[in-house]
Amino acid sequence: MMDESSSSSSPSSSHGVELPGFRFHPTEEELLDFYLRRMLAGNKLHGDIIGFLNIYKHHPTELPGLARINGEREWYFFVPRDRKHGRPNRTTENGFWKATGSDKKILTSSDPRKALGVKKTLVFYEGRAPRGRKTDWVMNEYRMPDACTLPQEIVLCKVYRKATSLKVLEQRAAMEEEMMAYISPTPSSEYSMSFSDFEDVKFSGGGQGWSCTTALNMDWNQDTLWPLDTTFMPLC
Known part of the structure; x- marks a missing residue:
């Protein structure tokens, strides 16, 4: 045995x-x-x-x-x-x-x-x-x-x-980095916005839709006023 x-x-x-x-x-x-x-x-x-x-x-x-x-x-x-x-x-x-x-x-x-x-x-x-x-x-x-x-x-x-060749190892590492970036995307550091950035929000409209007019203060090298006209479709 x-x-x-x-x-x-x-x-x-x-x-x-x-x-x-x-x-x-x-x-x-x-x-x-x-x-x-x-x-x-x-x-x-x-x-x-x-x-x-x-x-x-x-x-x-x-x-x-x-x-x-x-x-x-x-x-x-x-x-x-x-x-x-x-x-x-x-x-x-x-x-x-x-x-x-x-x-x-x-x-x-x-x-x-x-x-x-x-x-x-x-x-x-x-x-x-x-x-x-x-x-x-x-x-x-x-x-x-x-x-x-x-x-x-x-x-x-x-x-x-x-x-395993060095080229194959590098390809595997690149693929893993792409997968991680796809699964866990990181927010852009160049620009972020919150609802506190909106000032003087006004809504008006009727049955055909709603109109929103606001001024957006955004810190992009300097304070600038960006007018924003947007039409929102009614939910029901």
């Missing part, structure tokens, strides 16, 4: 020794041919650098804290292949992982004709399928080739957050 609760510990914590400067950045060939293949074959990996976790029970923001290696930009997990009605089920409580593009064969560096495995790229969407809000969380799912005789119920997943 795989223990997911132990996946949050670092590989050196069990020995009480930290390794300054240690970085875990394997190539795709190493992920497939060394880590995933050995794990599927039942060969225990020294150090247990990659832990087991059903990532579909978690929001992507929780995953960095659940990885064995708390990387700065990418995190790795052995993930059970959950299926629903014969198809892979990648739905979470808060959203879903959506495949983008076609699967890519990973070839060996020594023999370009030999496929080590397959990589599928997925993007996390918040909300419910088919609609949802696209996020910048990305996952590369690595699996053995279909012709491989090893068990296929486990895949190796690399989760990372896509870098």
